Structure formats: C-alpha cells, structure tokens
Amino acid sequence: MLSARVSFAPAGPDFIALQSAAMAVPPSTDSRSGGLRATLRHGDFTKLWLGQIVSSSGDRFYQFALLHLFLGSTGGFMGSFGRDAARVVFCGMILPVVLAPWIGHQVDTHDRRKILLWAEAGRGLIALLLLLAWAAGLPLSFLLIFVAASGLLTGLFIPARQAALPMLVPRDHLVRGNALMTFAGIAAELAGATAGLAIALVGESFSFLAAALGYAFSTVMIFRIRTQLLPTPAGHPADEPETPIAQPTLFTVRLLVWLTVAFTFVTGLFLPFFAQHAAVEIDSSWLKPWLSQRTDATFAGLVVLLGVTGIGLFAGMLTAGKIPRIAHQRALPVLMLAVWGAATWKLGATTAYASACVLCFFAGCATGLITIPADARLQHEVAGERHGRVFARRLALSNIAFLAGLALNLNGQLLRTFGSETMLKYLGLFSIVLALGFWFAAGKRLRGCWGSTAVEVPVPLSPR
Template sequence: MATETPRSDRSGPPLSAPDGAPGSGAAEEGPAAGAAGAQPRASGLRRLRRFAVDTEPLRSAPFRRLWSSTVVTAIGSQLTAVAVPLQIYDDTGSSALVGLAGAAALVPLVVFALWGGAVADLMDRRKLLLISNAGIAVTSLLFWAQAATGMRSVVVLLVLLAVQQALFGINQPTRTASVARLVPARQLPSATALTSTVAQFGQIAGPLLAGALVPVLGLPVLYLLDTLALVVALFAVWRLPALPPLNVAARRAGLADIVAGFRYMTAHRLLLVSFLADVIAMVLGMPRALFPQMAQLDFGGPEGGGTALGVLYAAIPVGALLCGLLSGLYSRVRRHGVMVVLAICVWGLSVAGFGMSGPLWLAAVLLAVAGAADMVSMVFRGAILQTAATDEMRGRMQGVFTVVVAGGPRLADLLHGTVGASAGTRYTVAGGGLLVVVVMLLLTAAVPAFWRYTAER
C-alpha cells in the first residue's frame, strides 16, 4: 500500500517524556529512596499509557492541520445537527416531518458520497477538500439567514439540508482517504482513533451547548456558530500540502469508476458483511428522530430545547468517547468478527432498554452503553476495512463507508419518525433495538466466516 506522503517536518510538540527520563524532572528530585519510591508509580503510569489514545500522529504537521480542522468543526456541526430537527419540530410539531428530513438528506448523501469517493481517487484531495468545505460553510450561512429572518419554511430547510449533505458526501470520504497520505501506515489506527475521539467529543459538547444556548440566544445562533467554525476549518485545510493521485493520472471520475468500487467491495466478503452489520445497527436501532418528542413528552423537557434534549443527543457519544480514550485495549484483540457481532448485539439491547426506561438518568446510562458498543463496532469494522482496501480504492471504499455510517442513521430518521408517529415512541424504540439483535444473529448464522475472522499479528 502506497503511503509515501508529503512527510511532515515533525515540528509539532514532542510527546511528554516518561517519568524518570531525562528532561522529565523525575530523575532530578533527590535521593535514591525518593527515586525508588517513584518507580512503581512511573511503571503504573506507563502501563496506563499503553491503553490510552496514541497521539504520535500529531507529530506530523500535515495531519495535525487536517485533524485541527476536525477539532474546530466537531462542535459546530453538531449545533446544526440539533438545530435542523429542532426547528422543524418547533415549526410543525410533527416527528414525521423530522423523519422526512432524514430522507431529504439521504439521497444526496448516497449519490455524492459514492461519486465523491471516486473523485477523491482521481484528483488532488486537498483541492477537493477546499471546494467542499467552502460549500458547506456557505450552506450553513444560508441556514442562519432563513432562521434569523423567521422564514419558517420546511421546504427551504429540506433543500438546504439536501445541498449540505451532498457536499458532506464529497468531503467526508476525501478527508478520510487523505489520512493515509499524511501519516505512515503503522500510525493509521492511531490517527483514526484521534479523529473519532474528537468527533465524539463534539457530539457530546455540541448538543449540550445547543440545549443551553437555544433558550438564551435563540436557534439562529447555532447556525452562525457552525459557520464561523467552518471558516476556521477552511483555513486549516488550505495549509495542507497538495495530495494528487499517486498511481493514476488525474482525470474526471465517471460511472465506471463507481462501479469498479462496488465490484471491489463485493469481491471482499468480510468487508461487505461489516458494512451490512452497521446498516442493521443504524437503520433499525438509531432512534434520534424521536429525541425531540421524547425529551418533551417522556422526560419532561420544555418546548424548544432544554437539558433533557441535550442529554439524549449527548449520551451515545459519551459512551463512545470513553471507549475511544481506552482504544489501546483494542490492539490486544484478534477476533475482530466476534467483537463486531457482540458489540452490535449490545447496541440493540441497550437501545431496547432505553425505549422502556423511566427516569432520564437511566435513559442516559443505557444510551451511553449503546455508544460504547458502537465505538467498539466502529473500531473493529475499521480494522477490517484497513486490511481489505488498497490505496487505489481507498476513496471509493470510504465513500461507501460514508454512505453506511452517515446514511444509515438518516434512513433510521425516516423509519423511526414515521413508525413512532403512529405506534408511539417507546414501542418503536424498544422494538427496533430487539430487531437489531435478531437480524444481526441471522446474518452471522448466514455468514459464519465473519464470526470466525481473526486478524493477523
């Protein structure tokens, strides 16, 4: 796999020295007795560091710039993710229309993620990131304009959402495929963990911040803050080095290139099943379209936002973040297929429990457990992807990955919004969680090789 990159000047901040190493200060503190007493503590800290997120990829200046663009948009993007369904529900009082927003986002996301992944394999990825990031910033500004002027048009919201998701569909596979050009191959898992952990932090802080800001400053402010974050991210992307194709001549992507990506995916059975596993978990078991209604009717939250809504949106990322901070544990596990199956079953059972939970604190705990299971599933599915995809196909595989990861929950928005409007929120959520477990076990029985898959050392 070609991973030669515009290598960094390694000018980033050095990692902190281990206790007792020259320059750390631990070896200069006095008598031998003190040093001997510090050794067990230093040894314990070193053991803990083996399980924590590896920050070595941040020594690469190009990756650090790409990662920093994710940092500043992690919270801002979640402000918009909360603002759009909240605005629709406030204007219409309909969870079904909130679910319709998921459908409006899904089609352009699918089309442009697949096409964008092919384009990312055939043109300068930095240039494509600049174009798509700028487009997303303009769309976010238009979101603010319609909310600030009190337009109250669901059609305008859905059109803007469709355009935004089309641009996201281009941006996300390009961004992810660029990482392998910015760090050595051995650092790819650590780089992925860093990016995922920051994204999970944004999904915690963003909804909580949104719930706090809406009653005080109003909903349009959420869109404006997202716009400002996107402008900062655009500057970070502009400072990246050129990322032209390595092994093919730059050219326009066509339908044949997209088809070639699908042929590649279907030829790798383990990769295909890992995608299907995530579709099962997200489509059947992601109840976020019902969060605005459940926050008000089931957990006593006020209209227009509030703490309950923020807690529901943030609970899943809390569990995922905790697992991300302990990602050093994952390197010790070889049965990747087993971990994916078990994690998705835990996700389904936790979501089912959330659907029937009473107090808000219990609902938050169960959603956090679901988030932890989702992070475990994502890590091991990502490991399978890394072993199956070559550099020449990475953009297209990341395009499919974007469709599955981002498109699945949007399809779930449509499913849960429409079913929940007629069957009730609690039965819809609990039934979906249990269905995740049943369908995942059926898929595992149909393809037992996935359960037996063991990573090579």
C-alpha cells in the same frame, strides 16, 4: 516509507486475486502499543483533527439553526420532528445518495486535499448565504436549495476525509486515527447543547455565523496540510518490494459495509423510541431538587441520559485507541452489535433511572467499538485508490438506511400502536438477530486479529 494496500481483481469464478498497491504514508515511529499521543505526533493528521473538532461543532450549530428556522420554537418536543424536519433531512441527504458513483470517482481521481479544502470552504459560504437569505425573508422552500448543496459538499467531504486518513498516519495507527476522529464527533455533540442554548437566547443568526467560522477554521487547517493526498496509483514500482499484508476478501469488505449500514438503520429507529421512553417511562423525578422551577425534569433527564451515552462513546473511543489487542479482533464489531442490542432490549424493560444510565453507557461504548474498528479495517484492507468509491457508496447506503428509519417513524404510528417499551425490546432483539446473522455468515473469517502479516494467496469466494 511505502506500505501496501490491496485491491481486488477477478481470477476465475471461485477466486479473488489479491493485488498490492503502494501508498506513501508517514513512517511509524512507535509500535502498536503506543498511545493516542503518538498518533497526534503526525502533524498533518493533527491539523485535520483539530479542524474537524471545530468544524463538527460548527456543524451542530448549523443543524440546530436549520431545524429551528424550519420548525420554529413551537410544536413541542415530540411533535416537532414532522414533515418540515423530514424535508430538511431529506434534502441534506439525497444528493450524496444519487451522486455516490460520481463522488467516489472524484475522490479517487483528484487531489483529496483540494476536495477537503473546497468542500469546507463551500459549506462555510453556504452557511453565510443561508444567514443572508433568512435575513432577506426568502421563502423556506428556497432555502432547501442551499441545504441540498451543503449536503452534497458533506457527501464529498466525508469519503475524502476517510480516504485521506490512511495517507496521514501509518497503518498501525489507523484505529487510533479513527478513534480521534470520533472524539471530534463527541465534542460536536457537546457543542449541540450550546447551540440550542445560543439559539434560544439570540436566535438563528448567531448559529449560522458560528457554523461559518467553524468551517473557516477547518479550511485554514486543511490548507496547512503539506502531505500529498493524491490518489494512490495501482501497483508497485518494479524495484520496490511488496510488503506482506493480511488477506482481505471481498466478502469481508461487504460484511463491514453492510454491518455499519444496518447499525445506522437501527440507531435511526432507536432515537425516537428512546426519547419517548425516557420522557414517559423512566422516572427522572429525582432531578427536581437540583433544577430550577422553570426547567422540565423530564427534558433534563433525557439530556443526562444522552450525556451518559456520550461518555460511553468516549470510553469506547479510548478502548479502541489504547488497547489494540481488542480493537483489532475481527469479531469485535459483530459482538458489539449484539451488546448494543442487549442494552437496548434491557433499556426497554427498565424504569429505574440509574439502570437506564448504566445501559446508555454500554450502548454508547458499543457504538464506538462498532464504527471505529470497522472504518479502520476498511481503510487498511481496501486499495488506497478505491477508498473514495467504497466510502462514498457506504455513505449513500447509510443515508438510505437512515431515511428508511425516518420514514418508519415519521407519523408516530409505531409508537402509538406498540409503545416505546415494546419497540425498544423489538429493536434490541432485531439487533441481536442481525449480529447472529453476520456471525454465521462470516464463520471462520471472524477468528483472530486483522492487520497481521500474511502471504498473499487466492482466497475462495462463496458459491455464486
């Protein structure tokens, strides 16, 4: 079955001509009302999904081992994320930023299955090399070379995975496919707690080995994918009728990209403020009767709040995957950015633990309902042969946004000057203002649902 994608070509100063591009995808065997199980019936997608659950979990072991290796077990909870941690994060993110055009070109011109395969295999090999380099006593500065190489492979893998997903499921399963990929991330967060415990008990060697095994499992699952994941050639065959599709505009694509990038920036700012607020302002003393004498109630309280946030993210995933009428609303990501901002603002004003749990749940749910529909709509409305470039550039912008947030928090000056309560309130208000800005900029484009059929006509652009 052939389903359409769109690409953009200039047609004068005031219009974008919408062109169709054919993409071979599995036939849809059920309506949009089907559940997540219907998406998992597409065997090659399920192979990729299972591999990502294990690989993402192994990735958390890799990250925890790296941070423990560079930071050691001293320095305290809030003091450990300093210069050395910034070096690790910077080295892991910088190459996908610098090489974003090259990455997008590779994903859009080569077999995406091979890119996924070699990227996962390469990350597993690097995890083993890091283990050997650490055992050999090589200087930590030398290990940063491996960190940068692994970051580059991750920068290749993520756009290739996002570009491959629409080729593994039908168009009306894109939201559910992205929701299931989010579930892999939730499983990875749970694995993070296990990683921290494993490092505390047996050291970094086990975590590097666990990461390598996770990447190896994902490599095997990708190897077993039989669907052709070659980039889609532009245009339909002469005798192939075009499928009517919705009208995307370049403005809409840019809106989705910048909205998710802005959300990455505010969440990067949020984490240290939230951690400080949970440790100092929110009363977690009620946990003490349930804990051993060695366990810090403050740290346990933070872990519980993060767990509740994960439950909220899971609820957002289920909502997006099971209620398409909600997930396909054009305004949903913008509205959820405002909800996230309101929850963050209220979180800064509360000290009651029960209230904090409720707010963390809503923040997690809003996160899922921002990222999942945005990714699915980009996959739906951007031409298949351009997915790699779009997602590579968005990843680069997201990395820049995260690094900018990291730089603002690196020396802790904002926390010392304003305090976590005030900063959370400011961040919540800033997110609400961002949502209002996106809303007024988009105007009528946020009405109705996306994914419905429509006749292709030129779409007016905003004045240049």
